[in-house]
Amino acid sequence: MSGPLSVRSRARLKGVHPALVAVVEAAVARSPVDFMITEGLRSPERQAALVQAGASRTLRSRHLSGHAVDVAALVDGQVRWDWPLYGRIASAFKAAAVELKTPIVWGGDWKSLRDGPHFELDRRSFP
Numbered sequence: 001m002s003g004p005l006s007v008r009s010r011a012r013l014k015g016v017h018p019a020l021v022a023v024v025e026a027a028v029a030r031s032p033v034d035f036m037i038t039e040g041l042r043s044p045e046r047q048a049a050l051v052q053a054g055a056s057r058t059l060r061s062r063h064l065s066g067h068a069v070d071v072a073a074l075v076d077g078q079v080r081w082d083w084p085l086y087g088r089i090a091s092a093f094k095a096a097a098v099e100l101k102t103p104i105v106w107g108g109d110w111k112s113l114r115d116g117p118h119f120e121l122d123r124r125s126f127p
Contacts, residue, residue: 002034015041016066019102020121024069026096033088034074038117041066057113068120086116093119 005013005028013021028035042050042063050056062068073085090106097104103122107115 002028002031004028006036009037012037012040013069016069017121017126019100019126020067020069020104020119022100023093023096023102023104023119026100027089027092030095031089031092033085033092035071035089036074036079037069038072039063039070040068062120062123067126068118070117071119072117083116090116090119 005025013024016024024037040063042061044059044064047056047059047061047064050061051059063070071086071089072079073082073089074080075085086108090108093104093106103125105120105122107113107118107120
């Protein structure tokens with residue numbers, strides 16, 4: 001089980017939809033892999049810079065409305081990008097979402113441009 005969210009992670013949740021914040025908090029309590037929030041709400045300028053850098057392919061990101069978060073896995077206090085870690089974190093997010101009846105989408109389930117660190121509220125329930 002992970003520890004509680006850090007002060008830095010909580011600050012990065014500012015402006016994020018309360019339903020997603022609740023999923024994050026429930027997920028961190030049950031995740032076998034500790035994680036931190038790297039980004040939540042983004043400005044249009046930040047999103048445009050990410051598209052220009054090739055780190056995103058859309059100017060219509062769910063981050064712009066506070067409906068998405070990105071996480072980073074922490075192992076012994078160090079950020080790790082090993083793909084299997086994100087599947088384990090995703091399992092905790094998905095279980096938390098079911099428990100809270102809050103539909104989410106994991107970027108790791110996308111068919112193209114799979115994005116393991118990305119979680120967002122499902123557009124069908126949270127337009």
